[in-house]
Amino acid sequence: MKQDLSQQPEKRGVAPSTLSLVYGGVACLAAWLFVLIPGQVGKPVTLFGAAPDGLAPDAMPRYVLLAIIGIASIGAVTSFRDSKERIAVPGPAVILTCVASFVFAAILVPLGFVLASALTVVLLAVYLGGRHPVGLALSGFLVPLTIYLIFTRVLHISLPPGLAGF
Amino acid sequence: MAIGKFVKGIAAALVATVLGTAAMAEYPEKPITMIIPLGAGGSHDLNARVIASVLPSYLGQPVIVQLMPGSAGQIGTSAAAQAPADGYTILFTQNFIDQLQQHVAELPYDPNGDFVAVARTNFAAPSVIVKSDSEFGSIEDLVAHSKANPGSVKFGHSGNWGAFMVPGALLFNAAGTMPTMVPHKGGGPAMQALLAGDVDVSMAFNSVIDSQAGAVKALVSVAPETQIDGVPTTSEAGLDGVDAVGIMHRVVLVRRDTPPEVVSKLREAFAAMTEDKTYKNLLKKLGENNVYMDGAEYDSVRAEQAESYKALVTALTGG
Amino acid sequence: MWGELFSGLEMILRLDTVAMTAAGLVLGIFVGSLPGFTTVMAMAVLLPISFFLDPLVGIPFLIGVYKGGIYGGSIPAILIGVPGTGASVATTFDGPALTKQGKSKKALEMALYASVFGDMASSIFTIFLIGPIALLAMRIGPPELAVVLALSMAIIAATSSTSLTKGLFMLFIGMFIALVGQDPVHGVNRFTFDIFALQAGIDLLPMIIGLFAIPEILLAVEDKVSRVRATKPEGESLTLDELKASRRTILRSTAMGGGIGAIPGVGQVVAAFMGYAAAKRASAHPETFGQGDLDGVAAPEAANNAVNGPTMVPLLTLGIPGDNITAILLGAFVAQGLRPGPQLFSTDAAVIYALLGSMVIACLLLLVLGKLLIPVFAKVVSIPKAYMVPLTLVFAVAGTYVYRSNPMDLVFLMAFGLFGYGARKLAFDVTPLVMGFILMGPFEYAVSQTLSLSQGNVAGYVASERPVTLILLALIVAGLLFMIFRRKSGQSAVSA
Numbered sequence: 001m002k003q004d005l006s007q008q009p010e011k012r013g014v015a016p017s018t019l020s021l022v023y024g025g026v027a028c029l030a031a032w033l034f035v036l037i038p039g040q041v042g043k044p045v046t047l048f049g050a051a052p053d054g055l056a057p058d059a060m061p062r063y064v065l066l067a068i069i070g071i072a073s074i075g076a077v078t079s080f081r082d083s084k085e086r087i088a089v090p091g092p093a094v095i096l097t098c099v100a101s102f103v104f105a106a107i108l109v110p111l112g113f114v115l116a117s118a119l120t121v122v123l124l125a126v127y128l129g130g131r132h133p134v135g136l137a138l139s140g141f142l143v144p145l146t147i148y149l150i151f152t153r154v155l156h157i158s159l160p161p162g163l164a165g166f
Numbered sequence: 167m168a169i170g171k172f173v174k175g176i177a178a179a180l181v182a183t184v185l186g187t188a189a190m191a192e193y194p195e196k197p198i199t200m201i202i203p204l205g206a207g208g209s210h211d212l213n214a215r216v217i218a219s220v221l222p223s224y225l226g227q228p229v230i231v232q233l234m235p236g237s238a239g240q241i242g243t244s245a246a247a248q249a250p251a252d253g254y255t256i257l258f259t260q261n262f263i264d265q266l267q268q269h270v271a272e273l274p275y276d277p278n279g280d281f282v283a284v285a286r287t288n289f290a291a292p293s294v295i296v297k298s299d300s301e302f303g304s305i306e307d308l309v310a311h312s313k314a315n316p317g318s319v320k321f322g323h324s325g326n327w328g329a330f331m332v333p334g335a336l337l338f339n340a341a342g343t344m345p346t347m348v349p350h351k352g353g354g355p356a357m358q359a360l361l362a363g364d365v366d367v368s369m370a371f372n373s374v375i376d377s378q379a380g381a382v383k384a385l386v387s388v389a390p391e392t393q394i395d396g397v398p399t400t401s402e403a404g405l406d407g408v409d410a411v412g413i414m415h416r417v418v419l420v421r422r423d424t425p426p427e428v429v430s431k432l433r434e435a436f437a438a439m440t441e442d443k444t445y446k447n448l449l450k451k452l453g454e455n456n457v458y459m460d461g462a463e464y465d466s467v468r469a470e471q472a473e474s475y476k477a478l479v480t481a482l483t484g485g
Numbered sequence: 486m487w488g489e490l491f492s493g494l495e496m497i498l499r500l501d502t503v504a505m506t507a508a509g510l511v512l513g514i515f516v517g518s519l520p521g522f523t524t525v526m527a528m529a530v531l532l533p534i535s536f537f538l539d540p541l542v543g544i545p546f547l548i549g550v551y552k553g554g555i556y557g558g559s560i561p562a563i564l565i566g567v568p569g570t571g572a573s574v575a576t577t578f579d580g581p582a583l584t585k586q587g588k589s590k591k592a593l594e595m596a597l598y599a600s601v602f603g604d605m606a607s608s609i610f611t612i613f614l615i616g617p618i619a620l621l622a623m624r625i626g627p628p629e630l631a632v633v634l635a636l637s638m639a640i641i642a643a644t645s646s647t648s649l650t651k652g653l654f655m656l657f658i659g660m661f662i663a664l665v666g667q668d669p670v671h672g673v674n675r676f677t678f679d680i681f682a683l684q685a686g687i688d689l690l691p692m693i694i695g696l697f698a699i700p701e702i703l704l705a706v707e708d709k710v711s712r713v714r715a716t717k718p719e720g721e722s723l724t725l726d727e728l729k730a731s732r733r734t735i736l737r738s739t740a741m742g743g744g745i746g747a748i749p750g751v752g753q754v755v756a757a758f759m760g761y762a763a764a765k766r767a768s769a770h771p772e773t774f775g776q777g778d779l780d781g782v783a784a785p786e787a788a789n790n791a792v793n794g795p796t797m798v799p800l801l802t803l804g805i806p807g808d809n810i811t812a813i814l815l816g817a818f819v820a821q822g823l824r825p826g827p828q829l830f831s832t833d834a835a836v837i838y839a840l841l842g843s844m845v846i847a848c849l850l851l852l853v854l855g856k857l858l859i860p861v862f863a864k865v866v867s868i869p870k871a872y873m874v875p876l877t878l879v880f881a882v883a884g885t886y887v888y889r890s891n892p893m894d895l896v897f898l899m900a901f902g903l904f905g906y907g908a909r910k911l912a913f914d915v916t917p918l919v920m921g922f923i924l925m926g927p928f929e930y931a932v933s934q935t936l937s938l939s940q941g942n943v944a945g946y947v948a949s950e951r952p953v954t955l956i957l958l959a960l961i962v963a964g965l966l967f968m969i970f971r972r973k974s975g976q977s978a979v980s981a
Binding site for chain 1: 519522650651653654657658660661664668670671672673674675676677678699702703706707868869870871872874875876878879881882883886887890892895896898899902903906911925929932933934936937
């Protein structure tokens, strides 16, 4: 990975490197969160009118956000003139796998573990080139079903039952 | 292939819904999920494992334990409040989560409006403890010292608004003094802090005090009856209004709008379980008592708790 | 002591104890190998079984589950890059790379040998040094813990990354993520943006599965050619020479893990990362770390298992469980009528030695069972990627969900997945992020407790009552100076 990135040295004068853009973005985000502290950090309950002992809840957030702003600024400045790395654009398979995981996460609870796994595994496997019916049946149905039964019936750990209803 | 399975699943679900409404009297017909709003390995988890291994023989269905810790119990409780009111999701919680949280946090549920008690399976009574070589021989010594040197006594408890902080605050409040409160992540770390001398006083349940074999001594027990021979209860020590609300009740709740016949079936199952030999034996081994209280009776206790915790929080927070 | 030790060992050398320990190991390996099903979960579920067994059968059974679970967690870490438990995250740095080279069998065997050695050495060490370890554990209060945690974070940020800026950047982000949710001291909400599900905070499990497993899956599909073919075969067994070559790494990691285990509240995850970082620093060829170095598997595995012995000490000597695992063991002890603590230690020392001995026996059995099971598990790599990738995805997502049934965790999982993918593309190491995240909570808690205990005068309190804190602080300063010096001279050596 590291070699891939360094293989593309492409000196550009003024344009900031990707890395320094990332640092800059995070520094801005941290600064925004820092401004939000008074509204986003609750006030501790007082005991008999006196503030409780110990560290105030907003102390650590302040220190940590300041530290992020500091280090990200250093990073942005020091990497500004770095060679402009060419970040490979993710291919369609990567994007589709990403989408598939989002979809699986979304349908896991409503459809249930067994159905959602079957759908995701079979569709994704077919897309990735798995065409063997036995392979599809094993990975799409038998494995999720076995896992489901072992965990809910033998070990009494809950998995989403969903539409299948068991 | 997947589509076929999908259609079948929908069909099965439809059939189940139709049959389910028709045959509600036959509850339960599928496994029951018991939500615990606390983490793995704690005393609540251990109690739940005992229940989950015995209750199925009285309900005829397996009991699946689902741990949902977080936010001082609010995460699990709100999940139970959102689950369908069909009796297939029950909540195994304790009184500080159930009744105290509403006075110290904004809750997305209403504990008394949303839940009804199925059973109080047992309770645990904490005692105030100090190291055996401590200069404090009685609760009076401790209170007198704390009054003479305000803030010098360090009280280590198991976490804010938890099972030791609440009775501790109640007790010292009744005595008219307040130590420095030092929170710990659970009873174990609090005990270690006491043994190491980081804090001067802490609280513990009987089973834990026993295992310390004389390394700690109890000064007073937060309980209506004597817990340890020779150790006074809070009312015997002149500290009133502490014992009723300071002990920890382990309770099972379901949604209030669950069909009444389902609630009574659950209550019967729990009542029958508490007479079970294996159950009694296992609880005894865990060092827990088996003082059962039925749901209807405990519901009135919950109403009382709501009032006293409100008063406590008002008193403590000075507002 | 010797008499009690031998009578203790006699008590557990029976067929039923050995058989149930083996059963516990197999169950533990199975559950631990599934991502999301933690060792704690497996133990809690199997705890009631131990209630019905004889104490010297039931507790060794649970110890078997415990040890099997930890080893089980490293199996998916090596084969598919999905950490089964937090302790096996560091194993995903080199394990999957070895699998890609067709050395999965070697990696699994190295993990087994390193685990067994680390665990056994620490158990034996604990048997002989139980008293001193107990004393040390008592000396570590909130101020000392705060210092140790700060030191751990500094070491990881400085050693794991290619540049100090990148390391600190990731560390601070991890620390911030840990602050989201309900503050553990006062119970007030922080950065929840009024989203209820955020109140419980972000959990470690969705974070590590997201950061380590999802990018691995995405990188696997990127490589189009290898998708249809079966991956590499499981390859040859580990040779004695390869094992010998890693002996220094294993010994170093074991010592580090044992030391970390003696400090309450730090734990296996930290030990694994520290062991890895140390092995990389000490290696003659640090550039092979992360590309599939057997030392990179041996280091975290020996370190995380070496934690096990000393963590039992507070439980056995004081009756205080240091973590969830020992809390469950305490439940098992109590249910058997044994109350660990000073009393048990003075009246039934033989029983304690019997239980420590059963940890050693469990290790030996793990060695045998692991040897038998590795060929079975190694077969996983012969499943074509077209099926393996979707299955891995399902395990990663479902494993995250079952952990605490919070749908919000799935959102975190995917967010961390994309973050991890981006971080890899930009050559960021996410280890400091995970460390900052894990250590921030205890660190803030310990700092807050220190402030409470000192009643406003921290410097005076530390100086007058906590000499150990001062010693640790001095060690940190010395250590950091040493590291800076080493880093400089190391860099010049590389450039020369």
